[in-house]
Amino acid sequence: MSRPIRGTSSPMATPDLNLLVTLDVLLSEGSVTRAAERLQLSPSAMSRSLARLREATGDPLLVRAGRGLVPTPRALELRDRVRQVVDAAESVLRPALMLDLTTLARTFTIRSSEGFVENFGPALIARAAAQAPGVRLRFMPKPDKDSTALRDGTVDLETGVTGRTMGPEIRTHGLFRDRFVAVVRQGHPLSKGSITPDRYARSPHVLVSRKGLEMGPVDEALEQLGLARNAVATVGGFSAALALARASDMVATVPEKHTYTLCEGMHRFTLPVKVPEFTVSLFWHPRLEADPPHRWLRALVMDVCTEVDALRGA
Known part of the structure; x- marks a missing residue:
């Protein structure tokens, strides 16, 4: 029968970390x-601990005197x-301390379609700078x-706007309701007189499509009347569409509130056709749900959008 080799040891058992709290108190x-x-605890339970x-430390730790x-x-x-x-472990498990915005130093990245920064950016930047200079x-x-x-x-x-390609776990909060409007240059023929579906459709249009598609809710509404927009150009964003409309007789159909400043x-x-309104929302990932700085930023965006929306007669 072979003898065990000296110096070897069996795998170490997982330590009971609760004993650290007990040792700290003792x-x-x-x-x-x-x-x-x-x-x-009872005195006997504490004595057992x-x-x-x-046994774990190989030292009596406390001796009678x-x-x-x-x-x-x-x-x-x-x-x-x-x-x-123990302090470090307790800090992990306790709720985060009150956020000190005066010492917060962080860069937040916000992704949005054209018009959001132009409309809400100035107020958002000013409010953030006033509350959290860092x-x-x-x-x-x-783009998608x-x-x-x-x-x-x-x-x-x-x-x-919520889309089918968005992950189901993404958190959502509605910011404001918006609708499509038509925009033309000052003095355009459509700036005078009654606007009928036929008159609107026959005018030259610049379409906005990030994917190159030429059918949207406006086209679907016109199709029900047997009409189609006279599309002479397609661009990938609202800014380009409005720039073309400003310098020509083309009509740009854009979200009213989202492009408010761009249309000045x-x-x-x-x-002249009924197109459903839609909700512009704020999105974030659930891993940032409880992060205090992120919660502050979300509240800031919500407040600014509500105030700017109300200021413009929402």
Whole structure:
């Protein structure tokens, strides 16, 4: 029969981390009875825990001196280290402390379609600077409705209309209701007289389509009347459409509130066909749901959008 080789050991058992809390209290109180009362344990249960600690550390830790207990040199060595470990563990499990915006230093990335920054950016930047001077806002264009950027943390917040390609886990909060309107240059023929579906459709149009598609809710409404827009150009964004409409006789059909600032100096009019309104929403990933700085930013965007929307007669 072979003998065990000296110096080898069996796999170490997982330590009971609850003993760290017990050790911290014992070293703080210097008494089994007082430590038991503080942890709401019986003296016998605390004595058993002390025995386990002695076995785990290979040291008596607390020894009898008259009627009390005194710490051993090993216990004194461990006391500060154990307190730091327990404090760190408790900080992980307790709720986050109150956010100090005056010392917050962070860059937030917000992805949005054209018009959002122009309409809401100035108020959002000014409010953020006043409350949190160390915060920087980084705005990115939104080429699609894919939520990968929110998942991988490239983007902190996103605005837009909910789409089928958005992940089901993405959090959503409605910011404001919007509708499509037609926009033309000042003095355009459509700036005078009654606008009928036929007159609107026959005018030259610049369409907005990020994917090159030429059928949208406006076209579907016209189709029900046997009409179609006279599309002479297609662009990938609202800014380009409005720039063309401003310098020509083309009509740009854009979201009213989302492009409010971009349309300054131009003539807007209500569409002659019924097109459903839609909600512009705020999106974020659930991993940032409880993050205090992110919660502050979300509330800031919501407040600014509500105030700007109300100011413009929403």
